[in-house]
Amino acid sequence: MTVFEGIPVSPGVCIGRIFVLDTAHRRVARRRVSPDQIAHEQQRIRDALEASSEELGQLLTEAEKRLGPEAADIFGFHRGLLRDKSISEPMLQRVADEGVVAEYAVQEQFRVVADMFAQIPDPAFQTKVDDIWDLERRVLKHLIGEHAAGIARLQQPAIVVAPELTPTQASSFDRDHVLGFVTDSGGQTSHTAIFARALGIPAVVGLKRVSEVAEEGDIAILDGDRGIFILNPDEETIEQYRGYQKHAAEIARSLEDLRDLEAVMRDGTPIELLANIEFGTEASAIRTHGADGVGLFRTEFLWLTSDHEPTEEEQYAHYVEAVREARGKPVTIRTFDLGADKYTQERALTPERNPFLGMRSIRYCFQNPQMFKRQLRAILRASADGPLKIMFPLISNTMELRRAKMMLHDVMEDLQEEGIAFDRDMKVGMMVEVPAAALTASAFAREVDFFSIGTNDLVQYTLAVDRTNEQVADLYAAGHPGVIRLIKEVIRAARRHNVDVSCCGEAAGQVEYALLLMGLGLRSLSVTPSRIPYLKRVIRSVDRTLCEQLARTVGSFDSERQVSAYLRDRARRLFPDLVDGRAVEGGAG
Ligand code: PEP
Ligand code: MG
Numbered sequence: 001m002t003v004f005e006g007i008p009v010s011p012g013v014c015i016g017r018i019f020v021l022d023t024a025h026r027r028v029a030r031r032r033v034s035p036d037q038i039a040h041e042q043q044r045i046r047d048a049l050e051a052s053s054e055e056l057g058q059l060l061t062e063a064e065k066r067l068g069p070e071a072a073d074i075f076g077f078h079r080g081l082l083r084d085k086s087i088s089e090p091m092l093q094r095v096a097d098e099g100v101v102a103e104y105a106v107q108e109q110f111r112v113v114a115d116m117f118a119q120i121p122d123p124a125f126q127t128k129v130d131d132i133w134d135l136e137r138r139v140l141k142h143l144i145g146e147h148a149a150g151i152a153r154l155q156q157p158a159i160v161v162a163p164e165l166t167p168t169q170a171s172s173f174d175r176d177h178v179l180g181f182v183t184d185s186g187g188q189t190s191h192t193a194i195f196a197r198a199l200g201i202p203a204v205v206g207l208k209r210v211s212e213v214a215e216e217g218d219i220a221i222l223d224g225d226r227g228i229f230i231l232n233p234d235e236e237t238i239e240q241y242r243g244y245q246k247h248a249a250e251i252a253r254s255l256e257d258l259r260d261l262e263a264v265m266r267d268g269t270p271i272e273l274l275a276n277i278e279f280g281t282e283a284s285a286i287r288t289h290g291a292d293g294v295g296l297f298r299t300e301f302l303w304l305t306s307d308h309e310p311t312e313e314e315q316y317a318h319y320v321e322a323v324r325e326a327r328g329k330p331v332t333i334r335t336f337d338l339g340a341d342k343y344t345q346e347r348a349l350t351p352e353r354n355p356f357l358g359m360r361s362i363r364y365c366f367q368n369p370q371m372f373k374r375q376l377r378a379i380l381r382a383s384a385d386g387p388l389k390i391m392f393p394l395i396s397n398t399m400e401l402r403r404a405k406m407m408l409h410d411v412m413e414d415l416q417e418e419g420i421a422f423d424r425d426m427k428v429g430m431m432v433e434v435p436a437a438a439l440t441a442s443a444f445a446r447e448v449d450f451f452s453i454g455t456n457d458l459v460q461y462t463l464a465v466d467r468t469n470e471q472v473a474d475l476y477a478a479g480h481p482g483v484i485r486l487i488k489e490v491i492r493a494a495r496r497h498n499v500d501v502s503c504c505g506e507a508a509g510q511v512e513y514a515l516l517l518m519g520l521g522l523r524s525l526s527v528t529p530s531r532i533p534y535l536k537r538v539i540r541s542v543d544r545t546l547c548e549q550l551a552r553t554v555g556s557f558d559s560e561r562q563v564s565a566y567l568r569d570r571a572r573r574l575f576p577d578l579v580d581g582r583a584v585e586g587g588a589g
Pocket of ligand 2: 454456457
């Protein structure tokens with residue numbers, strides 16, 4: 001029995017067999033195939049080489065146009081290597097000789113070539129070693145992308161173990177086949193983690209080398225509440241965890257009774273409880289979990305789970321579906337927040353050096369105005385069907401906000417001219433997730449109807465901590481006094497200008513931070529649907545004074561450690577059955 005400790009990102013306990021999913025950046029396991037599979041594996045290699053070569057051809061043409069012939073030559077060199085039989089033949093041969101999977105043969109052959117280049121004394125060859133790794137990643141991506149898709153065809157339910165998972169891969173999981181997942185890397189508020197919570201799949205990330213140790217078919221326990229993963233557990237431990245599962249099911253049942261009750265504090269203060277969703281169909285969560293509407297519809301997932309930009313009609317269908325599922329309750333649609341850890345397949349081919357600080361979100365929309373306008377049209381058309389609000393992500397200066405609003409008004413005029421119905425009074429808001437925007441919230445408040453505080457990004461930008469990097473996960477803290485001060489600033493500006501304000505970051509779904517946010521004055525929280533019953537219970541059990549006192553005490557602390565220790569202690573005392581001893585439900589820190 002081996003116990004691993006990582007970062008709990010999606011609650012729940014599961015026990016089952018392991019399915020090891022290799023992804024492109026780490027070593028691929030040497031997996032054997034039966035003799036009748038050899039021809040199939042060889043064909044996978046040919047297909048992956050062909051697809052990579054085609055992709056390089058496109059990159060070459062683009063680079064010639066944008067960067068000139070010298071830069072384009074690099075892709076030409078890569079393509080030449082791929083077409084070189086002295087590289088591809090040994091891959092095919094290895095599959096036949098050793099009876100191994102395609103990705104292993106590809107990886108091993110690239111290793112041989114890289115070693116060969118490294119040993120040639122001429123520095124011109126040594127600098128080419130990175131090109132070989134780049135090529136390896138490209139070809140493996142084609143192979144493993146296909147492999148990942150295979151997960152949808154998993155026959156037996158299993159716990160997925162992987163070095164890392166993209167949000168797109170996680171979004172292809174279904175609960176009937178994937179009991180839970182664990183990864184070597186990852187952070188508390190990465191979009192992969194958010195997806196796990198949305199799907200209700202227990203998950204632990206940041207387990208370092210688990211994917212190298214775990215073997216397909218092993219039995220394991222995944223504890224998404226405490227961040228623990230146990231390989232080959234003994235009988236006694238399995239029994240103990242079955243007990244946890246039973247207890248959690250009892251709590252979940254007890255919370256079901258709250259579904260149709262209002263989220264009102266004991267002193268009568270109402271709290272708006274909204275749902276965060278990624279697909280239109282999920283808006284039904286409003287009814288199943290008893291929410292007051294959708295506070296965040298992450299529309300970019302429509303694109304991430306498809307191989308093309310969703311057309312206006314496709315988008316319209318999703319947005320209308322959300323509006324109809326919401327049955328008169330408001331739906332807040334956020335415009336595409338692509339980039340950072342949410343790359344489309346096409347953009348993943350040309351990664352940025354600092355994607356979280358790069359061409360992401362609203363910036364990418366401005367760079368692609370036709371795409372942005374298509375989305376605005378689809379949103380506006382859907383606004384004719386029910387109460388819909390629009391919100392722009394990653395706004396960092398007022399010019400961006402004005403530009404986005406101007407484009408929205410242009411599209412309104414187009415629709416008007418075409419005689420197409422839409423809601424002219426649709427509320428327009430923005431995410432406050434860049435520290436500069438939080439500090440200058442007053443300036444924005446004059447120009448929007450509402451703010452939604454995105455703590456996931458606000459924390460990472462304020463503390464300079466990548467939200468997806470397990471190595472700095474200890475530093476990622478929503479309770480940092482600097483973050484709290486920014487949140488206070490936003491709430492103050494919103495009040496002064498009579499603008500609605502909500503919080504849709506993951507922190508809002510955690511018992512302890514929800515108490516703090518309400519104590520700071522927030523009356524609206526938007527969370528993963530499965531967290532709604534928990535929060536409802538919390539809200540209905542406390543009163544405003546308690547939350548305000550708690551926020552005042554927190555305000556007197558000067559370190560994040562004090563804040564989180566205090567909040568955890570209070571939450572655990574108030575709700576011992578909802579807040580676990582070590583990790584807090586909901587994951588985000
Ligand atoms: C946030 O940044 O807090 C947020 C809600 O948006 P996302 O997690 O999609 O970046
Ligand atoms: Mg964000």
